[in-house]
Structure formats: C-alpha cells, structure tokens
Amino acid sequence: MSSAISTLTKIYEERxxxxxxxxxxxxxxxxxxxxxxxxxxxFDPVLLSPRRRHTTLADRYMxxxxxxxxxxxxxxxxxxxxxxxxAVVIPRTxxxxxxxxxxxREVVRQGNPERVPEPILYNLLHARSAEAEAxxxxxxxxxxxxxxxxxxRSIEPDALSAAIAEGNAARQAIRELLQQRExxxxxxxxxxxxxxxxxxxFMDRSEYTPLAREALQEIQTRPPLAGxxxxxxxxxxxxxxxxxxxxxxxxxxxxxxxxxxxxxxGQDIDPRSDPIRAIxxxxxxxxxxxxxxxxxxxxxxxxxxxxxxDGVIFYLRQEDDVIGWDYPRLRDxxxxxxxxxxxxxxxxxxEIGAFIERLHG
Amino acid sequence: MAEKxxxxxxxxxxxxxxxxxxxxxxxxxKQKPYAIVxxxxxxxxxxxxxxxxxxxxxxxxMVAAKRLAPYYLDGLNAMGYHxxxxxxxxxxxxxxxxxxxxxxxxxxxPKPALFSARLxxxxxxxxxxxxxxxxxxxxxxxxxPGASDLPPRWWxxxxxxxxxxxESHRLDFMVAxxxxxxxxxxxxxxxxxxxxxxxxxxxxxxxxxxxxxEVREMICRAPKTPVRMHEQMSNVMAAQWLRGSEWAIAHxxxxxxxxxxxxxxGVAACQSERLRLMWVGAGLWHDTxxxxxxxxxxxxxxxxxxYLAFGPDGxxxxxxxxxxxxxxxxxxxxxxxxxxxxxxxxxxxxQAKRHRIDAALVLEPLGTRPSATGNLFIERALEASGVPVxxxxxxxxxxxxxxxxxxxxxxxxxxxxx
Numbered sequence: 001m002s003s004a005i006s007t008l009t010k011i012y013e014e015r016x017x018x019x020x021x022x023x024x025x026x027x028x029x030x031x032x033x034x035x036x037x038x039x040x041x042x043f044d045p046v047l048l049s050p051r052r053r054h055t056t057l058a059d060r061y062m063x064x065x066x067x068x069x070x071x072x073x074x075x076x077x078x079x080x081x082x083x084x085x086x087a088v089v090i091p092r093t094x095x096x097x098x099x100x101x102x103x104x105r106e107v108v109r110q111g112n113p114e115r116v117p118e119p120i121l122y123n124l125l126h127a128r129s130a131e132a133e134a135x136x137x138x139x140x141x142x143x144x145x146x147x148x149x150x151x152x153r154s155i156e157p158d159a160l161s162a163a164i165a166e167g168n169a170a171r172q173a174i175r176e177l178l179q180q181r182e183x184x185x186x187x188x189x190x191x192x193x194x195x196x197x198x199x200x201x202f203m204d205r206s207e208y209t210p211l212a213r214e215a216l217q218e219i220q221t222r223p224p225l226a227g228x229x230x231x232x233x234x235x236x237x238x239x240x241x242x243x244x245x246x247x248x249x250x251x252x253x254x255x256x257x258x259x260x261x262x263x264x265x266g267q268d269i270d271p272r273s274d275p276i277r278a279i280x281x282x283x284x285x286x287x288x289x290x291x292x293x294x295x296x297x298x299x300x301x302x303x304x305x306x307x308x309x310d311g312v313i314f315y316l317r318q319e320d321d322v323i324g325w326d327y328p329r330l331r332d333x334x335x336x337x338x339x340x341x342x343x344x345x346x347x348x349x350x351e352i353g354a355f356i357e358r359l360h361g
Numbered sequence: 362m363a364e365k366x367x368x369x370x371x372x373x374x375x376x377x378x379x380x381x382x383x384x385x386x387x388x389x390x391k392q393k394p395y396a397i398v399x400x401x402x403x404x405x406x407x408x409x410x411x412x413x414x415x416x417x418x419x420x421x422x423m424v425a426a427k428r429l430a431p432y433y434l435d436g437l438n439a440m441g442y443h444x445x446x447x448x449x450x451x452x453x454x455x456x457x458x459x460x461x462x463x464x465x466x467x468x469x470x471p472k473p474a475l476f477s478a479r480l481x482x483x484x485x486x487x488x489x490x491x492x493x494x495x496x497x498x499x500x501x502x503x504x505x506p507g508a509s510d511l512p513p514r515w516w517x518x519x520x521x522x523x524x525x526x527x528e529s530h531r532l533d534f535m536v537a538x539x540x541x542x543x544x545x546x547x548x549x550x551x552x553x554x555x556x557x558x559x560x561x562x563x564x565x566x567x568x569x570x571x572x573x574x575e576v577r578e579m580i581c582r583a584p585k586t587p588v589r590m591h592e593q594m595s596n597v598m599a600a601q602w603l604r605g606s607e608w609a610i611a612h613x614x615x616x617x618x619x620x621x622x623x624x625x626x627g628v629a630a631c632q633s634e635r636l637r638l639m640w641v642g643a644g645l646w647h648d649t650x651x652x653x654x655x656x657x658x659x660x661x662x663x664x665x666x667x668y669l670a671f672g673p674d675g676x677x678x679x680x681x682x683x684x685x686x687x688x689x690x691x692x693x694x695x696x697x698x699x700x701x702x703x704x705x706x707x708x709x710x711x712q713a714k715r716h717r718i719d720a721a722l723v724l725e726p727l728g729t730r731p732s733a734t735g736n737l738f739i740e741r742a743l744e745a746s747g748v749p750v751x752x753x754x755x756x757x758x759x760x761x762x763x764x765x766x767x768x769x770x771x772x773x774x775x776x777x778x779x
Binding site: 060061062063065066092094095096098099101102103105106109121123125127129131132134135138139142290291293294295316318319320321322324325326327328329331345 | 703
C-alpha cells in the first residue's frame, strides 16, 4: 500500500479534530456547510464525526431517537474536548442537526457545561422553490457576515477565489478516484473508496489533493476487481464496516447514495460566477440531504446509478426514520427493471452472502 | 369510555361528526374542494378561501380512537414501509391506502383537492408526497427554517411583540410561501383571496382563544379542576380545527360559560381530587380512558395538557394591520414551541406552577421525531422545579406495543411514591 493510501486511510479512521498553531479551527456537522467560505475567512474547517461508542454526556439531554452519529457529535461538543474550536457551523440539512443546534444552545444557556464552542446555524433549505432559493442565498450572505465577525476580518474576493480553486481541485481528484469504481471492471473497492474520499472532510484540502492523486496512481496499477457490483442506498455510510461486510462475500461496492462516498464531491463550484452565489448554488443544488424535495430530484442520482450496477442493497439502520419512506418507491422502480435488490435493517452477514450468491449465479 | 361531564363535550363530538358528514356530502355530491394538512399549518388561509381542512393529526386520533390503528399500520408495513417510521403522521395516509378505506371512521376520507404540510421533520415531505401521488392531488409544502433567536419566555412576547420574536427573515420567507399557497387555493377554488376576510378571521381566532384563556385561568384558580383534561382536549380541538369561524367562537364561549357555571357552583370533575397531574405530549388517542384511571384510587386528576394551554399563548396575535405576517408568526415556530428547548421546557414549567401540578407524565413516543425530542430537557426542568416526572414510553396512535394494564400499574406505583 502506498504511503498516500495509508495516510488518507489513517486520517479517515482517526477523524482527529485538534488545535492548529496559528489557524483557528471551526467544526462543521455535515457536507452542506460551505467549506470555501470558512477557508476564505481564515479558518481551518473540519468535519465533526467522532467514533464513540459511549455518549454518557449526550445521553443526559438527547433522546434515543437521535442517530448515533449526532449523539457522538453532541457528546464531543459538550465534553470540553471541543473548547478550542472557534465555532461549530450546523446546517439546516436534517432535522437532527437543527435539534443539535437547539440542544447546544440550551446546554450553554443552562450554563452546564460552559466550554461549548459557539453554535452557528446555517439555515440552508433543500426544498426546490424560488422562495427557498432566495432565502438560502440570503442566509449564505449572512453566514459570510457571521464568519467575518468571528474572524475579525473581511472575506476578500481573492481569498474566496483561492478557496474555491482549492476545493474544486480536491473535487476533481475525488472524481478521478470515482472513475476507478466505474465500468465493468472497477479497481477501487468500496471500503478503500470510503476511506480515500472520506478523508477530505477531516483535512486541509490543499494537502488532500496531492495525496489523493498519488493514491490514484497506485490504484490505476491494480488489477481489476471481480464480482457483482453493488450500490448501497440508505443510512449514510459514515464508516466502511458495512462495505467491508459486503465485499467479504466477493462483491464490490461501486457506489453509495449518500454524502460520504460517491456523492461527496459532486460538481465544481463555478469560478466565473459571483462567488457567494456560486457557493450557495453548489450546496443548494448539488449536495445530498434528507430534505431535498421533491423526490423526483432527490431520486435522480440513484435511478441513474442503479442502471449501472448488478444489485442494490438498501441498508436502513434501526435508527432510520427517513429513507424507509423512499424504499417502497425505489424497490418498485428496481423491480420494474429487473434489478436485483436486498433490504436490510442490520448487518446480517447470511442475508448479504445469500444475495451476493444469487448475483454470482 | 369515561363519562362526558360537560354538555359542551357532547355537542362538540356531535357537531364534529355532522361537520364531517357535510364535508363528505359536499365533496362527493357537489365536487367541492377540501384539503388534508398538517396540524401546524395556517388553516386560516384555507378557511378564508372557503376550503375546509382535515388535519392529519386529528384524523389519526380519530382512527386510533376507533381502535383501527393496528389494522391500517399493519397494512402500511406490509406495503414495505418499516415499523420504525413515524406513525402519528402516517396513520391517516394508511387509512386511505393500506387497507379498506371505508372501514375508517365515519366512512373515511374522501379524495382531497390539495395536500399541504410544513416541512418540520425530514419525513413529513415524504409522507405527504406519497399520499398526494397515491390519491392524485397536488402537494404544496411550506419549508421551515430553524430559529436562531430563542427567547425562553416566548409566551410573554408572542401576543404583542411577535414581529420581533420570530426573526424578520423567517417571517418574510413564510409570507412569501403563503403567497404561493394562496395562488394554489385561488386556482383550485376560482376565487380571489381577500385579506380583509383573513383579518376578520384572525380577530375571531383571538376572541376564541381569549375564551380558552378564561377557562385556563379558572382551572388554575379553582380549588379543584372543574373539567377533566380529556374533555378540555375534545372541546378545544374541535374549535381549533375550525378556528375563527362563527361555530368555533360560539363553541369556545359556550365551553367557557359551562366551565364557569361549574366553578361558581363548586362542581369539580373529581370531588376526591388530591393530586393534580400534567400530561406532556400528544394525546394517548388509542386509550383515552387512561386519563381517568387514577381518580378513584388516588384522587389523581389530569388537569393539564398542551391542547387548552397552548391556545392563548400560541395563537393570540394582536396588531393585525398585516394579517399575513401575523399569521406567519403563528406558523413559523408552531410545534417547535411545544417540543424544543428552551421554549418547551420553560413554558411547561411555568404552566406547571400556574396549575399547581403535583406530578407529570411525559409521553416519549418511539417514532414521531418532532414529538419525541426535547423531552429530556422538559423532564429535567420539571424535576428541578419540584415536579416528579414519569416518562411514558408509548405511541400516541399505535396500540400495538401498548399494554394498558402494565402501564396503569406503573403509574400507580409512581403515584404511590408521589
């Protein structure tokens, strides 16, 4: 394994959120916080997604209906470990994140504990309407103003352009990695892909791009992988365990319909447009979110990708209360096209194995 | 089922049934439009356009009260919707697509001309989109930005200072969405929206809620509660779904008058009242007898639920120069005030003090995220104020996991400790 692959995998696995000398760090809670704005304001943006089995602090305030990931983020933020963060930006990208914002505010208001970073709500909506679009653009301007207040300096056009170029370069590198998952004989496994792509959320993107390109060079020399090609749909794949469980049966996960893998990068931000509008449009029109509406738009990527694979596995964790509403519609779509599929509520190895076996047959 | 002590309660039920029969007749015989909407929608816009509305949550409660929820929810699960999904907001959908629709209460829901919902949680857009597709009617969503200005004692600002309470950008956005909804209603009805009519309706809502406030104050001050909680709910919600109408105002007034007569005559809902209980959360619609089960043995009477108490604090808006904006202020944080910190915990503790509450039961639904969150803050706040709390893990409409006997035993043990 090349040093680039091992470095990126280590960053992805560790998900470290640490103070940096001379650069204030700002946490974000998902893919729809404009990285470019934070970067141009002089911050080091980092995704908060700690691996934590026990969330004792969060359990005092958060009900069991919250996802394990959001509970872990909340636990981290109120534990005191996050006190070095200049702020945490939380988008209105899911109901759970909205609640996370409110809970953080309340914990601060109640004075217990005191070392919680300032929560900032980015009120980005995802329903497609003229009103929501106009509202989201205004809120993006507001976020710029908030970040300027926080950093004590203006976000200059040159800084924005540089941040957009930096982000786009990383996106291009990810898209090239994704090409290694395409076609009848992919070279990049799902497990590796999630790590190599996911690392970009936890590191400086100017450092990410050369490492991703170096990793790509090694992957291009690998022999093609054999086995049925699988698309995963359901609860976001914030760890590679489920991919690994599928691939252990001789299949290859070539895509996942969430913001951790195949859809992490998406298209570039248009460098020729007004930068704030271009940044907003990227996150409004081209970022996965459970709140994208209508389903015709939300489903479009899945429907296209489903036609390129040998089978689809729906993985709806016990905590799911969202994708379960989409499942019967998508299942019917696959049935109409004779695309094999499996639905799981937990990582049942036997069911996965039997499904892959049928695909082999 | 527990006896109805108030004539108003009997009349509310009868009038509601007659209203629904008339709705079915108007839809089937006269092809008049009606809408199915979420409970936190601006019903006033529909009323101002003479479009009757059926609230999703009201209908779910009706289906649950008729003990039909297991039948329809099993049917929904059989269609592939797993059993961990929200049941409160999908039971009405199930009653129209997952089983025999005619078995639903009062002949079932006819096909609406429109669906509309405020996009609070992440699943409601899905429930309504599925419903609209299955029944072949348009769905108009109202998106819901989050609040970032959160004055804890919101109810002290909501009547007169609503314009500053709810953040201008959120009000502007909601008004803009109202215009889109109004355009759809104009297209469906062929009528033109009249802002003066909306203003008059909003004034009527204020009048109605003032009557409810008088009832609330009587319950607070009377030595023993004059009206059981589940009768409060029946009377209040029958009027809230038709709020601002002549019938709703008259019913609220009659309810107020009847409660006042009882207070003046020293009549208590339960003469042996010794413990005053608070029910936090949506109603336990599949087992409303639960609410009177602890009177005889413990003198424990449910005196408070959000349904009556929220009327005055959540609905009244003074200063109706711009009724659309005032209505937006009622809509933007509607259910968040009941379930999110700091609004819900601060308000409920204040209500507990005013109502001299001895103990609280807090519904912790398994699904239904918007109702399931904020509860731990509420419970902690109540306990910090000296009110013992018993969490009730149950669904408000789904009786499939409910063991009424066991739950009554659990509450009995709790009350013995109180």
